[in-house]
Amino acid sequence: DQQVKQNSPSLSVQEGRISILNCDYTNSMFDYFLWYxxxxxxxxxxxxxxxxxxxxxxxxxxxxxxxKSAKHLSLHIVPSQPGDSAVYFxxxxxxxxxxxxxxxxxxxxxx
Amino acid sequence: GAGVSQSPxxxxxxxxxxxxxxxxxxxxxxxxxxxxxxxxxxxxxLIYFQGNSAPDKSGLPSDRFxxxxxxxxxxxxxxxxxxxxxxxxxxxxxxxxADPSSYEQYFGPGTRLTVT
Numbered sequence: 272d273q274q275v276k277q278n279s280p281s282l283s284v285q286e287g288r289i290s291i292l293n294c295d296y297t298n299s300m301f302d303y304f305l306w307y308x309x310x311x312x313x314x315x316x317x318x319x320x321x322x323x324x325x326x327x328x329x330x331x332x333x334x335x336x337x338x339k340s341a342k343h344l345s346l347h348i349v350p351s352q353p354g355d356s357a358v359y360f361x362x363x364x365x366x367x368x369x370x371x372x373x374x375x376x377x378x379x380x381x382x
Numbered sequence: 383g384a385g386v387s388q389s390p391x392x393x394x395x396x397x398x399x400x401x402x403x404x405x406x407x408x409x410x411x412x413x414x415x416x417x418x419x420x421x422x423x424x425x426x427x428l429i430y431f432q433g434n435s436a437p438d439k440s441g442l443p444s445d446r447f448x449x450x451x452x453x454x455x456x457x458x459x460x461x462x463x464x465x466x467x468x469x470x471x472x473x474x475x476x477x478x479x480a481d482p483s484s485y486e487q488y489f490g491p492g493t494r495l496t497v498t
Contacts, residue, residue: 275424305486314386314473314489315425360425369438370487372417372425 274298275363277373285381290348292376294361297342302365306335306346309358309375319346323365351380384408386490388474394496395464403459403493407476414457415477415487416449420470428472431457464497471495 276295284290294304302323307315321328321335321344328335334347348355358377364370387406395401407414416428427441431451442448446464451457461468471494475487 277424307489312491314475314491316489317486320486362425369427369430369441371427374422374424 273373274301275361275371275373277359277361277376279376280374281377281379283379283381284351286353287350290346290351290355290378290380292346292348292359292361292378294344294346294363294373295342296344296363296371298363298365298371299342300365301363301371303363304335304337304344305362305370306333307360307362307372309360315360318359348378351378353380353382356380386474386476386488388472388490388493390493391491392494392496394498397466397497398463400460400462401464401495403461403472403474403495405457405459405474405476405490407455407457407474408488409455411476411478411488412454413477413479413487414451415475416457416459417473417475418470419473419492425473428459461495464495466497469495469497 274297305320306318308318309315319330319333319335321337326337337344356379358375360375361373362370389404412433414431417425429449430438446462449459471492473492475489477487
């Protein structure tokens, strides 16, 4: 059973618009959440994180929102740029739990 | 500074052969992880090393898989008697701290393993 789910395998947006990537989790012990970005033939790179004591964390064009009651988090990218085109992985962990990764969402930003 | 490196970048092997994949973590990072990404799948945890503690092997899919970390630095993932379902990208990551959920993991570029 997947503990971290990214239900959209792909997303396509126009340059300049907002990209919203979603992630759901099932384990209530998770208290730390991360987003990683992966280009082809490269390893994932850390993008942004949030702990359960917050409901929002912002870093430039990237904002992560956490809704603990819904066990849902989302990554907003605004404005989206063609260089943002990549696979985005959501990951969750906490306490004695190892990081668990979702299957990823492939984002394509069209010029 | 140098990031996480992995070798080889690509490996093609025949079914039944053994393979060794190498990971050089970032210097000073005490935690090291191995993951596997099969086609269309997420990152599947395999094994975790933290300092001198016994490794967490709970993600290894079968006893054909093993890993060691020598001197708290370089790690080798060994797959014996490879099967076609072992074909995947094997990713290594390292992090500074002991708590796997609290420290950013830095990933290597991966080794793409193809078993024919």
